[in-house]
Amino acid sequence: MGEEAPEFRVDTITFGSKDCQQNAIDVGDKTYVIGRTDDDAKSSFGIKILDKLTQTWIVPTVLGAQPPSKSHSAILVNDEKILIVEKGVSLNDSIWFLEIDTPFVKQQRKIKGSEVVSWSKGVLGVAQKPVVISGPSGVGKGTLIAKLMKEYPSKFGFSVSHTTRSPRVKEIDGVHYHFAGRSKMEQDISEGEFLEFAHVHGNLYGTSIEAVESVTDEGKRCILDIDVQGARSVRASSLEAVFIFVCPPSFEELEQRLRARGTETEEQIQKRLRNARAELDQSNSPGLFDHLLVNDDLEACYENLKKLLSLDDDHKDSDGCYGKATACYSILSKTESKVFLQSETGEVVKGGASMLAVDLSSLTGGAPGRTRGLKTHSVNSIDNGLKGIR
Numbered sequence: 001m002g003e004e005a006p007e008f009r010v011d012t013i014t015f016g017s018k019d020c021q022q023n024a025i026d027v028g029d030k031t032y033v034i035g036r037t038d039d040d041a042k043s044s045f046g047i048k049i050l051d052k053l054t055q056t057w058i059v060p061t062v063l064g065a066q067p068p069s070k071s072h073s074a075i076l077v078n079d080e081k082i083l084i085v086e087k088g089v090s091l092n093d094s095i096w097f098l099e100i101d102t103p104f105v106k107q108q109r110k111i112k113g114s115e116v117v118s119w120s121k122g123v124l125g126v127a128q129k130p131v132v133i134s135g136p137s138g139v140g141k142g143t144l145i146a147k148l149m150k151e152y153p154s155k156f157g158f159s160v161s162h163t164t165r166s167p168r169v170k171e172i173d174g175v176h177y178h179f180a181g182r183s184k185m186e187q188d189i190s191e192g193e194f195l196e197f198a199h200v201h202g203n204l205y206g207t208s209i210e211a212v213e214s215v216t217d218e219g220k221r222c223i224l225d226i227d228v229q230g231a232r233s234v235r236a237s238s239l240e241a242v243f244i245f246v247c248p249p250s251f252e253e254l255e256q257r258l259r260a261r262g263t264e265t266e267e268q269i270q271k272r273l274r275n276a277r278a279e280l281d282q283s284n285s286p287g288l289f290d291h292l293l294v295n296d297d298l299e300a301c302y303e304n305l306k307k308l309l310s311l312d313d314d315h316k317d318s319d320g321c322y323g324k325a326t327a328c329y330s331i332l333s334k335t336e337s338k339v340f341l342q343s344e345t346g347e348v349v350k351g352g353a354s355m356l357a358v359d360l361s362s363l364t365g366g367a368p369g370r371t372r373g374l375k376t377h378s379v380n381s382i383d384n385g386l387k388g389i390r
């Protein structure tokens with residue numbers, strides 16, 4: 001699908017713009033050219049890949065929101081990602097990654113059958129692991145989650161799933177679910193916008209990447225109410241989470257709760273009960289769920305849930321004290337575990353530093369779209385920075 005490559009010289013590559021900045025990064029047999037075009041109204045990134053073996057250009061599908069286009073520097077972090085440092089924005093907004101061969105990109109490349117790259121924003125600090133709650137229909141997942149949200153509104157946030165099922169009487173679009181048409185949802189899934197999806201009780205359900213990331217961006221711990229297939233997909237993804245399965249005290253009690261809720265037709269109840277048996281069987285799959293909770297007495301079960309969540313509470317505050325100040329850093333050098341950034345203005349903003357080290361070893365897996373766990377620390381002088389290198 002590629003076009004024939006022109007003679008390759010970085011400084012002559014253009015994307016048809018008046019004002020253009022490019023970086024060319026070699027990765028094995030490929031060269032990634034990251035260009036920034038300043039056309040009349042807005043500027044944006046253009047990405048091209050030169051396959052050096054075949055001397056052809058590939059224009060990849062670019063997933064994810066792109067960095068604010070101003071001016072940037074770039075360096076290869078490892079075989080999976082390129083670090084991009086934006087200038088003239090706050091430090092919180094300045095660190096980005098272009099994922100070129102992460103597990104997510106590999107998966108998307110397979111789905112599309114063509115070349116894919118994906119933007120991911122670097123986020124300072126470590127977020128708490130999201131909590132995946134699964135269990136058969138009618139077991140009380142929604143009831144437990146609603147109690148948690150009511151008691152700790154600033155601590156937890158709900159991942160609002162998309163579904164093709166019709167809303168129930170009291171359900172609000174955008175609050176309980178994003179109610180979606182099947183073709184639009186399938187299209188969004190094919191464009192890599194979903195962390196996971198599954199066919200459940202005859203409908204399509206899925207968690208968009210944005211559903212999880214927007215909760216985490218608010219500094220809240222994200223709660224996902226998804227079925228066992230979804231839990232399996234999240235387990236296989238790069239999102240590190242805590243997995244809880246909620247069981248009923250008995251199958252008879254489950255049936256009674258489902259009927260008492262009065263939201264399904266008899267046919268739908270029968271389908272849910274059939275699926276419940278399969279879900280209960282799968283709850284014991286080795287390595288899938290971290291915790292099983294029996295929801296017999298609601299209050300007792302809720303107390304146990306709270307205990308589990310505080311047990312898994314590994315939250316550490318971000319040390320990004322200068323994250324909000326406007327930064328103008330460019331990449332100076334790189335070691336195995338650190339990238340050193342040099343302030344370009346000479347003038348150091350309040351709380352900032354003339355030189356920063358970005359700790360790459362601290363990066364944790366996250367949903368695509370964000371690279372969390374970034375730690376930065378100031379370095380007083382290049383000499384001190386270099387001491388760290390030696």
Ligand SMILES: Nc1nc2c(ncn2[C@@H]2O[C@H](COP(=O)(O)OP(=O)(O)O)[C@@H](O)[C@H]2O)c(=O)[nH]1
Binds near residue numbers: 136165198201227
């Ligand atoms: N895989 C997946 N499952 C979901 C998602 N959202 C909801 N579900 C599951 O879909 C099933 C049906 O949910 P729902 O229609 O709300 O009915 P209920 O479980 O009877 O309340 C439940 O097992 C949910 O956990 C999602 O985004 N992904």
Ligand SMILES: Nc1ncnc2c1ncn2[C@@H]1O[C@H](COP(=O)(O)OP(=O)(O)O)[C@@H](O)[C@H]1O
Binds near residue numbers: 135260
């Ligand atoms: N421990 C419990 N004891 C009795 N009824 C419960 C209990 N937990 C939930 N329920 C009720 O069971 C029904 C199903 O609960 P719901 O939270 O909608 O389940 P799910 O979200 O797992 O489908 C609701 O009517 C709810 O009020």
